[in-house]
Amino acid sequence: MRPPVPVVTLAGCLGAGKTTLLNHLLRHSDARIGVVVNDFGALNVDAGLVRGQIDDPASIAGGCLCCLPDSGDLDAALSRLSVPRLALDVIVIEASGIAEPTALARLVRSTAVGAVRPAGIVEVVDLTACERTLGSTGPHRFAADSLVVLNKIDLLAPAERRAAIERVTSAVRAVNASVPIIETTQGALDPLVLFEPRIRDVVTRQDELPRSESVVHRHPPARSVAVESAGVVDPSALVDLLENPPDGAYRIKGVVTVAGDGSLSRRRYVINRVGRAIHVAPAPGRRAVSRQSLSQIVAIGFGWDEPEVRRRLDQALLGGGPAAPKGVERLQRYCS
Numbered sequence: 001m002r003p004p005v006p007v008v009t010l011a012g013c014l015g016a017g018k019t020t021l022l023n024h025l026l027r028h029s030d031a032r033i034g035v036v037v038n039d040f041g042a043l044n045v046d047a048g049l050v051r052g053q054i055d056d057p058a059s060i061a062g063g064c065l066c067c068l069p070d071s072g073d074l075d076a077a078l079s080r081l082s083v084p085r086l087a088l089d090v091i092v093i094e095a096s097g098i099a100e101p102t103a104l105a106r107l108v109r110s111t112a113v114g115a116v117r118p119a120g121i122v123e124v125v126d127l128t129a130c131e132r133t134l135g136s137t138g139p140h141r142f143a144a145d146s147l148v149v150l151n152k153i154d155l156l157a158p159a160e161r162r163a164a165i166e167r168v169t170s171a172v173r174a175v176n177a178s179v180p181i182i183e184t185t186q187g188a189l190d191p192l193v194l195f196e197p198r199i200r201d202v203v204t205r206q207d208e209l210p211r212s213e214s215v216v217h218r219h220p221p222a223r224s225v226a227v228e229s230a231g232v233v234d235p236s237a238l239v240d241l242l243e244n245p246p247d248g249a250y251r252i253k254g255v256v257t258v259a260g261d262g263s264l265s266r267r268r269y270v271i272n273r274v275g276r277a278i279h280v281a282p283a284p285g286r287r288a289v290s291r292q293s294l295s296q297i298v299a300i301g302f303g304w305d306e307p308e309v310r311r312r313l314d315q316a317l318l319g320g321g322p323a324a325p326k327g328v329e330r331l332q333r334y335c336s
């Protein structure tokens with residue numbers, strides 16, 4: 001059975017650059033991306049931009065997503081896109097510019113579609129329209145965000161830009177202390193930040209991950225560190241990493257073989273941290289990994305101390321004897 005398809009929600013005030021960012025991601029990612037657009041018009045994605053797309057964007061019209069009378073339309077779109085035949089890696093919902101991120105987060109969390117799981121709110125902010133962003137809706141809108149993208153930095157002179165970045169950053173930090181904040185022009189966000197490599201790619205492509213940084217040189221410099229170990233992993237060490245990741249690690253992903261606690265035999269899990277959200281699931285069948293006992297973790301992030309990130313990842317893969325029962329329990333708390 002396929003694990004649930006992650007659903008990333010793209011929010012942001014009208015004209016902030018959501019569509020621009022989405023088009024950028026569609027052009028620069030190899031992931032299989034499904035798109036749900038909640039707009040008053042159609043998503044302006046031409047044939048060239050939908051390269052890598054498996055199906056047409058699902059369009060939800062008739063009003064702002066978070067104001068619709070029920071989640072029926074969203075559920076129908078998510079159902080359609082999460083069918084195994086499409087084999088999507090991720091679904092992106094582009095919300096209308098008037099949707100409230102906190103309401104969107106609730107809506108996605110409460111979907112009745114079991115084949116998907118929430119994977120965070122990415123909020124695009126137009127840096128030239130701080131008054132509008134902070135004034136009309138209030139900074140509480142940032143509380144639900146898992147990533148904030150400060151866009152249109154090209155439109156401000158350096159001094160003005162610094163002041164605007166500081167204002168928005170302090171407003172965001174007041175309600176969401178740990179959310180990563182990234183600056184972009186034309187929504188040029190590194191897709192690695194949002195779209196996890198497929199599980200099997202973590203296995204087969206981990207040496208290639210850093211290379212994508214130089215290929216997509218216009219992106220903010222996302223970094224990745226990958227580690228692996230042949231032994232079984234102590235679940236407590238793993239949960240310590242997930243709950244308290246190294247500074248700058250926005251995303252952590254891995255397939256791990258976890259030690260049992262005596263009564264339980266060892267098991268394999270897919271671990272995933274996006275922003276602050278942690279998700280753990282039993283690993284799908286043999287297809288996902290080439291060597292059954294190998295444990296692998298990839299971290300993706302910005303502005304970090306790489307040796308320290310590597311040290312923390314290695315530490316999480318340190319195994320040992322049977323796990324303390326509490327460790328297994330802690331890990332399973334994050335299982336859906």
Ligand SMILES: Nc1nc2c(ncn2[C@@H]2O[C@H](COP(=O)(O)OP(=O)(O)OP(=O)(O)O)[C@@H](O)[C@H]2O)c(=O)[nH]1
Nearest residue numbers: 013014015016017018019020097151152185186187
């Ligand atoms: N100069 C500049 N223009 C940008 C940037 N990002 C987006 N734009 C322009 O801003 C306008 C609005 O961008 P969209 O991507 O359509 O914004 P949106 O958030 O999808 O808009 P709504 O659907 O109305 O909410 C377009 O004309 C974009 O070309 C940027 O970083 N710099």
